[in-house]
Amino acid sequence: MKFAYKFCNLFGTVYRKGNLLFTPDGNSVISPVGNRIAIYDLKNNKSSTLPVEGRFNYTTLDLSPNGCTLIAVNEEGEAHLISMVSQRIIHKYRFKRHVSCLRFSPDGKHFAACKDNSVFVFKAPGPHSGEFNPFIMERVFHGAFDEITCMDWSSDSRVLAVGSKDMSTKLYSLEKLANFKVYSLGSHTDCIVACFFEKGSLDLTTLSRNGQVCVWECSIDMDSLQPWEPPVKKKREETHSDSEDDIDTSKAEENHAVEEVAAAESTNSDKLFYRRLARHYLCDLMKEEREVKLTCAAYHKETHILITGFSNGSFLVHELPEVNHIHSLSISDQCISSIALNNTGDWVALGCVGLGQLLVWEWQSETYIMKQQGHFNNMTSFAYSSDGQYIVTGGEDGKVKLWNTSTGFCFVTFHEHTSSISGVQFSRNRKFIVSASRDGTVRAYDMMRYRNFRTFASPRPAQFACVAMDSTGEFVAAGGHDVFEIYLWSMKIGRLLEVLTGHEGPVVSVAFSPSPASTALASVSWDKTLKLWNAVESGSSHETVQLTADGLCVTYRPDGEEVAVATLDGQITFFDCKTSQQTGSIEGRNDLGSGRSDTDLITAKKSLQGKAFTSLCYTADGSCILAGGQSKNVCIYNVAEALLLKKFEITQNRSFDAVDDFINRRKMTEFGNMALVEEREEQEGGSVAISLPGVRSGDMAARAFKPEVRVYCLQFSPTGQEWAAATTEGLLIYSLDTSMVFDPFLLEQSITPDSVRKTLQEEDWPKALMMSIRLNEPDLIQQVVETTRPSDVEMTVRSLPRVYLERALKFVASSLESTCHIEFYLIWVQHLVTVYGSTFQANSREAQVTPILLTLQKNLTKKYEELAKICDFNKYTLQYLAKLGEMKSAMKVPEEMHIDSLTGADDG
Structure with a gap:
C-alpha cells in the first residue's frame, strides 16, 4: 500500500481569529484558521485549504488588487508572502512584533504594515517593482502616541490615513507634496477602530470604539496635491562694472516681492485642512444594552455603504455621508471580530471569534449565502459513511454535525444532547447515525428527515464513554464510564436487549466485528x-484476555479475525479472535513523541513515559495500522513486521501547547515561565495568570487558554484514498497525492507515451489501454479511454486480461467524479462490472476491489444527486418539451400517410 498522503483540507473549524478577505472577483472568502488559511468558494459551494502552514496563528491578511499575492502575518510578527497561483510561500519577513494592520495600496505598487506606533511602507513584490522575494522598505512614519489600530489608502495611493489608540487619526503622504504636511484629526473620545477615504476624494470618515462616527470634509481636491519641487537657486547677474555702487538693485527687489506675494496667495488657496461635517452616535440605536462597543467596520466606497459590528453580536448597515440607518441584524451574543465586503457591496462576511463562526450575509435580500460554525470545543470523535461521501463529527459542546467531504461544508447540526459527545457511528446502509454522550443517552438520527427518531437510555443513569454498531445496523452497544457495564439495544424495536457485566473499571472502547455473518x-x-x-447468541458469556496495562482503544481488522488494543504503557497488542492468543505487539511509545508544556516541571523525555496511543484504525487491506494519541504525531505501522512505515506531524503551530520539546530560555525566570502570564487589555481585567494547577481545559472566562496538541480519533476512508484525524485544530484530511508519484506497472522499455499514441492511432484500443495502464500516467489513460469509440468499449473490456481489470476500474471510478462525459463513462462501468462481476465476487478479498467499488458508488451517487436537482428544477420544462415532441411526431404521421396514399394512387 502506498503512503504518499499529504494534507488536503481542514473541516470542523472555519474561523479562529484575524481579518476576513474577499477575492477580487467577490466569489470567495479567505479566512485565517489557526496557522492555516481556508478559502470558501461561494459560487461553487466548495472549501479548500492552502498547503501553507505557519509556526503561529495567522492574525493579519491582505490580498493584492490583482488577487495573485497574499501576505499573511502571524502572532509573532512573521510575514509570509504567498503566491495564490502556485499556493506556496515565496518569501518570509520578520517584523519581530505584532502587526495590527496590513493594507495594499489600490494601485498594487506598495503595501503598508502597522507595528506598535509606526507605519512601514514597502514596495509590493510583483511586476510593478520587478522583484518578488525581498521586502523593500520605502518609508517609515512615526507620529502616533499609542498603538495603531487601523489604516486606509486614498484612491490615488498617495495619502495614508492611520488611526490609533490615542484617539486621533493622522494623515501621511507617501511622496513629498508641496501643499501637504502630516495632519492630525481629533474629536473622538475613545480609540479609533476604523477610518475610510471616499473614492476619488480626500474626504474621510472615522469611527471610534464607543460608536462615534465623524464625517470630515477636505478643503482641496485630490488633483490639487502637487509634488514638492526644491527651490531653484538664482545666479547673480554679472556686470562689467568694477564698483558695486553702479549696480541697480531696485528692480530685482521689486520682482522678488511680487513673487513672494503670489506664492503666499497660492499657498493660502491650496492649503489643506479638514472640517468636521457631522458626528453620529451609533450605540444610541441599542438603547436596551449598555456598554456595547464597536469592534470592527467595513466600507464600500462605490455604493457608500458602511457596515459596523458590535460586541453584542449585532451589526448595522448605514449609508454615508448622511449615516442613514438601512438595516440591522443580530447573529449571536458574542463579539463580532471581523467584517469584509465583496466587490459589489452586496455580500457581508462576518467572523466571530468566540463561537468560531463565519457568515456571509446578503443584506439587500436579507438571506444567508453561507452560514458555518465549527465545534465550540474540541472535536472528540467522527466517522465516515459507508461510501465516504459524508462525515459525522461529535464534540465536547454536545453537538453532532454532518459534513460533505466533496464540499467541506457542514449541512446539518443536531443539538439534542446536553453534554459532550463520546462516540458517533454511521450505519452501513447510510440511513441513520448513532451518537453516545455523557448525558446518559444514545441517540439515533434519520439521514432522510434529519431528526432524532430513537433515544436509548440505561436502567440506571450512566455516562456513556463509547458506542458501536454492528454491520447490519440492527444492534447498538454502549459502554459506561461510571457504571462498568455494556448495554445492548435493538435498533428496530428500540428496547434494551442485554446488559453485559464483567468489567471492573470504566469501559472506554467497544467494537463490533465488521464481518457480516x-x-x-x-x-x-x-x-x-x-x-x-457474542452477546446476541450467548448473552453475558465472554472470554477475558489480560492486558499489560489499562486498555484505551480496541479495533477489528477488516476481515474480523484479529483485534488491536492500545494500552496505557504505549503498546499496541494484536490478538486472534478465535484463539484469543497474542499474535504480535508494537512498542510505539518512542515513536509517539511528546512536547514539553509550559506548565511542565519535567523534560519532554521524562513526560513521554506517561504518553500512549488513544486511537487506532486499520487500513483497508488490514496490513497496516494507523495510530495516534497524546502527541502531534500520527504513526503508520506494518502489522506483520511491527515496523514504523511513516510518521505524520499534524501541526507545527507553536500557538498550541506541548509542540516544542524545549522551553525557550528567554521565557525562563527565577519566578518561573513567563509564558504563563497573559497580557490583556485594561477593559478585560488586566494581566491574568492562566489555568489553575491540574486544570487541563482551562477557564475561558477568566484565564488564558492555550490548548495542547492531541489526536482524539483516527479513521480511514472506506475508499482508501484518504484518512482523517480529529485533532485540537479540527478535522484534518490527508489524501493520496498521485500527481507527484511515478508508479508504473509491469513497465517495459518499449512502452513510451509516443508508442501509446501511435497504437491509439492504429485503433488498437485494448493494446493502447494496456500500455497506458502499465505506464500509469493518468492523462495518458484518460486520452486512451476517451478516444475509444462507444461501440468498441465492450470489445475492449472483454479483451483486457484480468491483471489490468482492477486498475482500469479504479481509473474509471475516480474519473467519474470530475468528468462531464457521464454517459460515456457509464458505458465503461456497465461493461466492466457486467463482464467481470463474477470475478469480483470470487476474488474480492484477493483483488481488494472493495475500496474501488465504494469510490464508484460515491461518485455515482454524487452525479445522481446533481442530475436529480437539475431535473427537479427543470421538471415542467422537460414535460413541455416531451409533450411538444409527441405533438410533432403525431403531426408527421398523417402527413406521411397522405404522401403514401398519393404515391399509391399514382402507381395505380
Whole structure:
C-alpha cells in the first residue's frame, strides 16, 4: 500500500481569529484558521485549504488588487508572502512584533504594515517593482502616541490615513507634496477602530470604539496635491562694472516681492485642512444594552455603504455621508471580530471569534449565502459513511454535525444532547447515525428527515464513554464510564436487549466485528482486560484476555479475525479472535513523541513515559495500522513486521501547547515561565495568570487558554484514498497525492507515451489501454479511454486480461467524479462490472476491489444527486418539451400517410 498522503483540507473549524478577505472577483472568502488559511468558494459551494502552514496563528491578511499575492502575518510578527497561483510561500519577513494592520495600496505598487506606533511602507513584490522575494522598505512614519489600530489608502495611493489608540487619526503622504504636511484629526473620545477615504476624494470618515462616527470634509481636491519641487537657486547677474555702487538693485527687489506675494496667495488657496461635517452616535440605536462597543467596520466606497459590528453580536448597515440607518441584524451574543465586503457591496462576511463562526450575509435580500460554525470545543470523535461521501463529527459542546467531504461544508447540526459527545457511528446502509454522550443517552438520527427518531437510555443513569454498531445496523452497544457495564439495544424495536457485566473499571472502547455473518463484540476497560463477547447468541458469556496495562482503544481488522488494543504503557497488542492468543505487539511509545508544556516541571523525555496511543484504525487491506494519541504525531505501522512505515506531524503551530520539546530560555525566570502570564487589555481585567494547577481545559472566562496538541480519533476512508484525524485544530484530511508519484506497472522499455499514441492511432484500443495502464500516467489513460469509440468499449473490456481489470476500474471510478462525459463513462462501468462481476465476487478479498467499488458508488451517487436537482428544477420544462415532441411526431404521421396514399394512387 502506498503512503504518499499529504494534507488536503481542514473541516470542523472555519474561523479562529484575524481579518476576513474577499477575492477580487467577490466569489470567495479567505479566512485565517489557526496557522492555516481556508478559502470558501461561494459560487461553487466548495472549501479548500492552502498547503501553507505557519509556526503561529495567522492574525493579519491582505490580498493584492490583482488577487495573485497574499501576505499573511502571524502572532509573532512573521510575514509570509504567498503566491495564490502556485499556493506556496515565496518569501518570509520578520517584523519581530505584532502587526495590527496590513493594507495594499489600490494601485498594487506598495503595501503598508502597522507595528506598535509606526507605519512601514514597502514596495509590493510583483511586476510593478520587478522583484518578488525581498521586502523593500520605502518609508517609515512615526507620529502616533499609542498603538495603531487601523489604516486606509486614498484612491490615488498617495495619502495614508492611520488611526490609533490615542484617539486621533493622522494623515501621511507617501511622496513629498508641496501643499501637504502630516495632519492630525481629533474629536473622538475613545480609540479609533476604523477610518475610510471616499473614492476619488480626500474626504474621510472615522469611527471610534464607543460608536462615534465623524464625517470630515477636505478643503482641496485630490488633483490639487502637487509634488514638492526644491527651490531653484538664482545666479547673480554679472556686470562689467568694477564698483558695486553702479549696480541697480531696485528692480530685482521689486520682482522678488511680487513673487513672494503670489506664492503666499497660492499657498493660502491650496492649503489643506479638514472640517468636521457631522458626528453620529451609533450605540444610541441599542438603547436596551449598555456598554456595547464597536469592534470592527467595513466600507464600500462605490455604493457608500458602511457596515459596523458590535460586541453584542449585532451589526448595522448605514449609508454615508448622511449615516442613514438601512438595516440591522443580530447573529449571536458574542463579539463580532471581523467584517469584509465583496466587490459589489452586496455580500457581508462576518467572523466571530468566540463561537468560531463565519457568515456571509446578503443584506439587500436579507438571506444567508453561507452560514458555518465549527465545534465550540474540541472535536472528540467522527466517522465516515459507508461510501465516504459524508462525515459525522461529535464534540465536547454536545453537538453532532454532518459534513460533505466533496464540499467541506457542514449541512446539518443536531443539538439534542446536553453534554459532550463520546462516540458517533454511521450505519452501513447510510440511513441513520448513532451518537453516545455523557448525558446518559444514545441517540439515533434519520439521514432522510434529519431528526432524532430513537433515544436509548440505561436502567440506571450512566455516562456513556463509547458506542458501536454492528454491520447490519440492527444492534447498538454502549459502554459506561461510571457504571462498568455494556448495554445492548435493538435498533428496530428500540428496547434494551442485554446488559453485559464483567468489567471492573470504566469501559472506554467497544467494537463490533465488521464481518457480516458475525455479531462478535470486543471491549476494553481500565481494569487491564480485553473481553470478547457474542452477546446476541450467548448473552453475558465472554472470554477475558489480560492486558499489560489499562486498555484505551480496541479495533477489528477488516476481515474480523484479529483485534488491536492500545494500552496505557504505549503498546499496541494484536490478538486472534478465535484463539484469543497474542499474535504480535508494537512498542510505539518512542515513536509517539511528546512536547514539553509550559506548565511542565519535567523534560519532554521524562513526560513521554506517561504518553500512549488513544486511537487506532486499520487500513483497508488490514496490513497496516494507523495510530495516534497524546502527541502531534500520527504513526503508520506494518502489522506483520511491527515496523514504523511513516510518521505524520499534524501541526507545527507553536500557538498550541506541548509542540516544542524545549522551553525557550528567554521565557525562563527565577519566578518561573513567563509564558504563563497573559497580557490583556485594561477593559478585560488586566494581566491574568492562566489555568489553575491540574486544570487541563482551562477557564475561558477568566484565564488564558492555550490548548495542547492531541489526536482524539483516527479513521480511514472506506475508499482508501484518504484518512482523517480529529485533532485540537479540527478535522484534518490527508489524501493520496498521485500527481507527484511515478508508479508504473509491469513497465517495459518499449512502452513510451509516443508508442501509446501511435497504437491509439492504429485503433488498437485494448493494446493502447494496456500500455497506458502499465505506464500509469493518468492523462495518458484518460486520452486512451476517451478516444475509444462507444461501440468498441465492450470489445475492449472483454479483451483486457484480468491483471489490468482492477486498475482500469479504479481509473474509471475516480474519473467519474470530475468528468462531464457521464454517459460515456457509464458505458465503461456497465461493461466492466457486467463482464467481470463474477470475478469480483470470487476474488474480492484477493483483488481488494472493495475500496474501488465504494469510490464508484460515491461518485455515482454524487452525479445522481446533481442530475436529480437539475431535473427537479427543470421538471415542467422537460414535460413541455416531451409533450411538444409527441405533438410533432403525431403531426408527421398523417402527413406521411397522405404522401403514401398519393404515391399509391399514382402507381395505380
